[in-house]
Amino acid sequence: MASPSRHFLDLLEQHGYNFFTGVPCSLFEGVTRILDAEPRYGYVSAVREDSALGLAAGAYLGGRQPVVFMQNSGLGVSMNALVSLHQIYDIPALLAVSWRGEGGKDAPEHLIMGDVMQPFLQLLQIPYAVFDPATLGANVERLTRVMRETRRPVALVVGKGRLQS
């Protein structure tokens, strides 16, 4: 049986995603391992999350549909790119954002962002869903539809244990 990470990447490809970039997080290390190992994905390992969003924007302008992987710490780094590039230029992307600090149980540097991440996404008016294997297919389908209709970024929040293998 395919690993959760393989299944997730297959699902993304089925929904038309064909450009992959980002900055790693241990919570989706299974995905990054596949992306790094298989050249057909053309995965670009970015130096910062906002730079990954820039790469994604360029790929979209060139005709692709991008996915950007990032830790939620990188969501803070990405705020200006989201509001002054993607959202005003109508550039869609799926953000796969790990949820470090979920439930207040994590290293100190993750606790505040872990606590405010959902209000932060709401404040930035980014539609999102929390990764749950039972609803994953429906959520990816819904988020992708919203993303295409609005031509704005949407987010899938990935908690611990979901995509580590």
Place this chain on the structure above:
Amino acid sequence: MKRAFAVARVADAVDVTGADCLTVVCNGMIGRELYTHADAPSRFYMIGSMGLASSIGLGLALVQPSRTVVVFDGDGNVLMNMGALGSVAAAAPPNFYHVVFDNAAHGSTGDQRTISDRVPLDAVARAAGYRSVVRVRDEQALTDALRSFLHTPAPAMLVVDVERGNQPGIGRVEPSPSELTARFRARATLKTRSA
């Protein structure tokens, strides 16, 4: 050399090179000078997200390998996201041309000094692994460099030393951001002769 003059000369060289060229231009006065000189659907103007022009250009160059991608950048922009020079060098797209207009100042906010007078961006790009890097300091050198720059091995960088100060009469980019995206994406995904 005035920056608006240098921007216009580079734009003319891009236009001479051919219809396959796609230009991404950073936020600030450089984009406004390019727009005022000669607008075209093949030019993508940024009005925000400072520092990301090279990342956008890199993503574009990777997915459109048959097109020549030219990034118009400024020293403040490059310094804000200097790690992107490493991304460009590591990915090494052979169709990526990076032009940096360097006045060692933030020209759009009142010419406050940057640090590019002490951190030479051509040396940084060379160390990162750009395949060709050249710096020009006057109009004759720029003219000479532009004869071959867009045909040199890439990723390539051309640093153009320009004076501080803004030329009067430079307008703002008129199309809305979403209009800029729509027209540029249509141009970038158009099947070209070589594609």
